[in-house]
Amino acid sequence: MRVAKSVMVAGLLTQGVMGAPNVLFIAVDDLNTEVGFLGDAHAKTPNMDRLAEQSVVFRRAYCQSPICGPSRNSLLTGRYPHHTGLYSLDPMFRDVEALEDVVSLPQHFRKNGYWSATVGKIYHSKPDPESFDTNHGWMGAFGPFPEKTIHLDSELPVHPYYDWGAFLEDEETADYKVAQSACGFIEKAAKTDQPFFISVGFFRPHCPMYAPQKWFDLHPLEDIVPLPDQSADLKDIPAYGKKLIRYFGRQDYNRFLRENNRAASFLQAYRACVSFTDHCIGQVLxxxxxxxxxxxTIVVLFGDHGVQNGKKNLWYKRTLWEASTQVPLLIKPAGNSVLQTVQTPVGLIDIYPTLCELAGLEQPAGLEGTSLAGLMRGEKQVRAPVLSVFGPDNFALRSDRWRYIRYADGAEELYDHRNDPDERTNLALNPENASVLDEFRPQVPKHSEPFAPGSSGLGSGAFPGK
Incomplete structure (x- = not known):
């Protein structure tokens, strides 16, 4: 694991060594912190790890919503979900009348003379024509699919998307095609004098977790030990919190994995997909x-949100807990730098202003994040806790030590990460923590916008169909 350093070569964070710096912007769907550069002992991610050796590693980075659509809308517009009403998979911000004139991150660079190209999943539902000069599409996205599911049984009432297993060869997958397209973009752009902003979105490890067999072979099934049953962790979770995430309905999937002894193969598939995506990232690098x-070239790599992978007996995202909200974030500045690891909690919403500062561009009006360039230079900063949102009036605040959750009905959770990194004990009802709660409560937003017109796909028990 890389040793943190606190000094950077001055002057290399705002301008590339050859003029206006290029940007390579890499998004990975459903990538949690189970990667080598964040210390996961089981991960096999050599390409992301080598990028980390050239980058500033943000060890405590958090999404602004634990679901693809609103997370991507937020980081690409620089606005919080509770200010835009974009809580669900759909709509995209451009389809909302009040937001249609917002300047997105790649659009801002395009307006400032950059050639902007994209391939794969950057926006959730469709590409934004204002953001890109060239769009090579999703390259098949989450398919193709086998004729029959590999691990799911017909008795389990879930979508076939939740299947997993060894399937296809590298060249047949969308992510391989995405990587090859991105390589072509880079080769083309390198022959011109115009700076580029190339956006590359990889689909795996998003479900269905299919990857070629050789990537499963990297992670022998006999070496994988799933987390034990965590039913006891239910006792101090507020009833509204369980309803918000459809907790009990999602236990059908948990029971299926555990009772059929398939939890290990599920985790094997997740790790295999991460390793395969890492290989594709390596081709681009x-x-x-x-x-x-x-x-x-400035290189940014991030996951759009985390996944539970068995924590609290849940296996996917859509919670305000650490497992669903913490993400990997790497930023490699242009030029040669003495790099560091940043422990300060930060948000994906901070990427937009950071890239503006690193590239020497003025920020457009309306950005709500804070540039990370100072932290990248080793400056000490006092920053507000990172805010994550899941539906109107449901907020999580993450400080250096604490995670505080306040639900729409006023119920609360409080976790001490210094002593309880797995968030097993909710301290919100403990009178000894009254002063901590008093510190967080005033920082909770006072207002949430209603769901934007056309909202669908939140999949919440509290907001069905939204």
Whole structure:
């Protein structure tokens, strides 16, 4: 694991060594913190790890919503979900009349002279034509699918998307095609004098967790030990919190995995998909090196939200707990730098203003994040707790030590990460923590916008159909 350093070479965070810095913007769907550069002992992610060796590693980065659509809308517009009403998978911000003139992150760079190209999943539902000069699409996205599900039984009432297993060869997958397209973008852009902003979105490890067999072989099933049953962790979770995430309905999937002894193979599939995506990322990084543009390119890599993978007997995202909200975040500045690991909690909403500062661009009006460039330079900063949102009036605040959750009905959760990193004990009802609660309560937003017109896909018991 890389040793943190606190000094950076001055002057290399705002300008590339060859002029206006390029940007390579890499999004990975459902990537949690089970990666090598964040210390996971089981991960096999050599390409992300080598990028981490050249980057500032944000060890405590958090999404602004634990579900694809609102997370991506938030980080790409620089606005919080409770201010836009974008809580659900749909709509995209551009389809909301009040937001249609918002300047997105890649659009801002495009307006400032950058060639903007995209392939794969960057926006959730469809690409934004205002953001890109060139769009190569989703390359098949989450498919193709086998004729029959591999691990799911017909008795389990869930969508076939929740299947997993070894399927296809590398060249047949969407993520391989995405990587090849991105490599072509880099090769083309390197032959021009125009700076580029290339957005690359990988689909795995999002379900269905299919990957070629060789990536499963990297993670032998006999070496995988799932977390034990965590039913006891239910006792101090507020009733509204359980309703919000459809907790009891989601236990059908949990029971299926545990009673059929399939939890280990589920985790094997997740790790295999991460390793395969890491391989695809490596191809893109190799193309950047080969192009001669690596020293003049800012590289950003992030997961759009985490996943539970068995924590609290849940297996996917859509919670306000640590497992669903914490994400990997790497930022490699242009130029040669002495790098560090940042422990301060930060948000994906901070990416937009950070890239503006690193590239020397003025920020457009309306951004709600705070640039991370100062932290990247090793400056000490006092920052507010990171805010995550899941539906109107449901908020989580993450400080250096604490996670505080306040639900729409006023119920609360409080976890001490110094002593309880797995969030097993809710301290909100403990009178000894009254002063901590008094510190967080005034920082909870006082107002949430209603669901934007056309909202669908939140999948919450508290907001069905929204």
């Amino acid at each position: 190799d193309a950047l090196e080969k192009s001669g543009q690596a020293d003049n």
